[in-house]
Each structure stands twice: as C-alpha cells, then as structure tokens.
Amino acid sequence: MPSDTTAAGTTVETSSGLDVVKLGARIGAQINGVRLGGDLDAATVAGIRAALNEHRVIFFRDQQHLSEDGQYEFAELLGHPTTPHPTLTSTGVKSLAIDSRHGRSNVWHTDVTFVDRVPSASILRAVTLPSYGGSTTWASTVAAYDSLPEPLKRLAESLRARHTNRYDYAVTAAEDHLDQEYRREFESTYFETEHPVVEVHPETGERALLLGSFVKEFVGLSATESRALFQLFQQRVTRLENTTRWNWSLGDVAIWDNRATQHYAIDDYDGSEHRKLTRITLAGGIPVGIDGASSTVIAGDAQDYSAAESLPRAA
C-alpha cells in the first residue's frame, strides 16, 4: 500500500485518497479532512468503508456541524440504520442516546449480541463531555483470535455461546451503574441467541472472537467451565496491544466495525459530570462460524429492530 511519511513521522495511507493516520498496529485510525454528512461522494464513502474494514475503528475530529439528522443521513450512505435498539425505544427515534444519567458501559462488549442480526457497525458522536475522563477503548477481536495459540484457536472454533440481554448476573447493587428504569427497559423483552465463538467476517473473511458481556454460557459446558473459558478468551481480546483508546473532544465521531471489535466506556469521571453521545447503528447479518453454521435464536424476535443484512460472504 503506498504511503507517505509526514513531518511528524506518522504514516499516512494514500491508496483510498483519504488521509488515514494509523493509531496502532492492530486497531484504530484517524481520518482527517473529511466533512461527514449525507452529501459525501461515493468514493469517499467507499474509502471510509475500506478504512473501517482495515482498522476496525476510525475517528474523525471537528464534525461540529453534524446534527442527529446529518449523522443519520451519513449513516444511510454507509449502510442501513437499525431502529435505535431492540428494547431501548424511549430515548429517541433515529438514534440511541448514550447518556451517563442512564448508565455507563464500563464493561467489555460487542453491541447487541443477544439478537441474531448483530449490527455491522455503529457511528458515535460526542454531544456533551465531562471536563476530564470519559474516554472509550476498543479492542480488535480479529487480533485476539489471530494471536491465540493454535490449540486455543481450535477450541474457540469448536464452541458456541449463548448471549442474552439479561446480562451481568453477578453484578451487585453497588456496582450496578445502570439506572433502574433504564435496566427495566433494557430487559423488557427477553432475547437470547446462540452464536459461534469464532465468526467469519462477512466482508474480509477474517476470523474474529464473538464474545463480550452478553455471554451467558458456552453450549455444553458447566457454569464454572464457561466462566473459566470466557475469562481466558476475553483476556486475549482486552490485551492492551489489541486495543486503542480515544480521548473525546466535542465534535468527534467514532465508527467501529461491530463484527471485529469490543469496546469499553471508561467510567473515570465523577457523578456530577454529564456525558452524552449519540449512536446510530447499522444493520448486520446473521453471524456464521467456520463450519458454515449460523447463529440461532433461542428467544425473542428482532425483526422490528433490524432487517438481517445478507451480504455476499467473503471466500
């Protein structure tokens, strides 16, 4: 891939015509010089899509011009927006409010894995920020899989896991950062889906670990065995080398590939500080394991949330 080196020494990739600055070897890039909106040309949108496939999470600064409508119109260029959430429907029509008054997502997760049609991507825009802290970290689940020793790859490939929206069974009241009303709405319809632990990415053909905090258990294993294996694989996902951390400024937009990442919102600002971001999510397909077996629904119907995208699958 052709590249230039700037005076600052950072590598700028030029193959897509976009100014893409890598933030780490395994995950993350910042894209400069793009004004996001519904009027972007097709080549730029294709470049953004390619950067997302390559870097897993991409960041744009200085998008203060974007409103919720502009964010939505841009989302429509990149894919098919879902409704805001399968159960959280009271916070908006076009977008999901990520608001510290409702809760703090300080747990490693891939979004909405309790349904069969796992979203392909999300677009997150900073609206109100605390005066310190409140950054977000993403981890590459492709890098996590790739860095596993061969026997653990084979083990992960042989497993399926059940994901539900009644998560964090062991959470104590003191640790529970979710507002009670919000939790009630989150859990108002029960969803449970069985996914392969190793998913084949539909666009890149890469293998990725599909886990995160909505996992309840591995199929065929005891609760104790499930917990032990979950920790083993999650530790690989969250190794710092597999992550990138973003310190938000107002006007920033992050886009992540939800089929290749987990994320964690760092709860290091005080309760008096308000933090709000606006999320618009893009529909995805039903995950497929390396044996070609798809995810299966155990409970709940997510049709109203999102049409299951059927993309031509990578070889």
Ligand SMILES: O=C(O)CCC(=O)C(=O)O
């Ligand atoms: O608050 C954040 O930075 C991220 C929250 C989150 O988990 C999400 O937007 O999906």
Ligand SMILES: [Fe+2]
């Ligand atoms: Fe999330």
